[in-house]
Amino acid sequence: xxxxxxxxxxxxxxxxxxxxxxxxxxxxxxxxxxxxxxxxxxxxxxxxxxxxxxxxxxxxxxxxxxxxxxxxxxxxxxxxxxxxxxxxxxxxxxxxxxxxxxxxxxxxxxxxxxxxxxxxxxxxxxxxxxxxxxxxxxxxxxxxxxxxxxxxxxxxxxxxxxxxxxxxxxxxxxxxxxxxxxxxxxxxxxxxxxxxxxxxxxxxxxxxxxxxxxxxxxxxxxxxxxxxxxxxxxxxxxxxxxxxxxxxxxxxxxxxxxxxxxxxxxxxxxxxxxxxxxxxxxxxxxxxxxxxxxxxxxxxxxxxxxxxxxxxxxxxxxxxxxxxxxxxxxxxxxxxxxxxxxxxxxxxxxxxxxxxxxxxxxxxxxxxxxxxxxxxxxxxx
Numbered sequence: 001x002x003x004x005x006x007x008x009x010x011x012x013x014x015x016x017x018x019x020x021x022x023x024x025x026x027x028x029x030x031x032x033x034x035x036x037x038x039x040x041x042x043x044x045x046x047x048x049x050x051x052x053x054x055x056x057x058x059x060x061x062x063x064x065x066x067x068x069x070x071x072x073x074x075x076x077x078x079x080x081x082x083x084x085x086x087x088x089x090x091x092x093x094x095x096x097x098x099x100x101x102x103x104x105x106x107x108x109x110x111x112x113x114x115x116x117x118x119x120x121x122x123x124x125x126x127x128x129x130x131x132x133x134x135x136x137x138x139x140x141x142x143x144x145x146x147x148x149x150x151x152x153x154x155x156x157x158x159x160x161x162x163x164x165x166x167x168x169x170x171x172x173x174x175x176x177x178x179x180x181x182x183x184x185x186x187x188x189x190x191x192x193x194x195x196x197x198x199x200x201x202x203x204x205x206x207x208x209x210x211x212x213x214x215x216x217x218x219x220x221x222x223x224x225x226x227x228x229x230x231x232x233x234x235x236x237x238x239x240x241x242x243x244x245x246x247x248x249x250x251x252x253x254x255x256x257x258x259x260x261x262x263x264x265x266x267x268x269x270x271x272x273x274x275x276x277x278x279x280x281x282x283x284x285x286x287x288x289x290x291x292x293x294x295x296x297x298x299x300x301x302x303x304x305x306x307x308x309x310x311x312x313x314x315x316x317x318x319x320x321x322x323x324x325x326x327x328x329x330x331x332x333x334x335x336x337x338x339x340x341x342x343x344x345x346x347x348x349x350x351x352x353x354x355x356x357x358x359x360x361x362x363x364x365x366x367x368x369x370x371x372x373x374x375x376x377x378x379x380x381x
Contacts, residue, residue, distance in 0.1 A: 003028065007025060008024045009047045019043070020041030020043055021042065022041050023040045024038060025070060027089060029089050042062070046059075065184075073092060073096055107188075144183060144188045147180055147193065149197060152194070180194060209320075209324065211325060218317065219235070228307060230299075231308060234299070234304070236288065237296065241330065242326070245301055266281070
């Protein structure tokens, strides 16, 4: 007989709509029961047997916390089965309580542990790892007791002095919030400070760097050294598909591309957001693929960016071209040529059309600047 794990609310029948009842985890094995406290108390109308905690703002976090404790118990059961080891009820309880007592002081160690345990891409891991260095530099949010609303405000002030873009400030908070929320869900902190702290996302229009249609024509037709041809082909393919570098790197013609009605198409999920995108390969993109036997001449990110700078120099384009230029260029080119914004959003795999609208705002700015120039022209007529 296998052990059973069950979430129990208000075992002693004390809860009312004004008095909290305790949520416990019941572990039953060999006619014995043990209860592990989650440390969570909710009112009678804040609990439903199937849903769990409900009717309160932190319900998701509290349910995550309960699920994490159940997961720890089930992990011990699985470990016993795999090793052919006898399940010992007291040992299971001690193990779970030990896990929940670990990392009691160091918020930094907790973040590192969660980064190590979470499945994410290498590029995302690097960005999340950076928050540890940022917090160490700040020096005021190192332990769980430091995770307060006051220190979040101080962190915000400190970051604003270090960087000059609100979008970067927002990114720092976005990554920090991930681990503050997890610490709250795991019961490491009693309050979630971001409930009472809102950070502006800022305008990211200035961060959109792209090439014009004329510049793309120059790149395509410019005479360049033979060892840069594969870089040019890779960049043009990326512009035509609007793939990010990480999605480009995992593109697999044999497994991803299908032929329908004489066109080559592929659909996948973005590495960064897990959102689906859909792309039809243009004839020039197909030509590039055929040139390399349907295997893109991939380069590591650093080498690719370095060669793109060389390519720009040969083409006499005075822009610091990098891999992200390609994705932006594809989006701007599509919008410039009348492709509906909803369609462009689907092509790019954006999780929200609001993200795509940033490109449209960029075009609006260009139109406004063009009219400003025309004022002078019409003033002379």
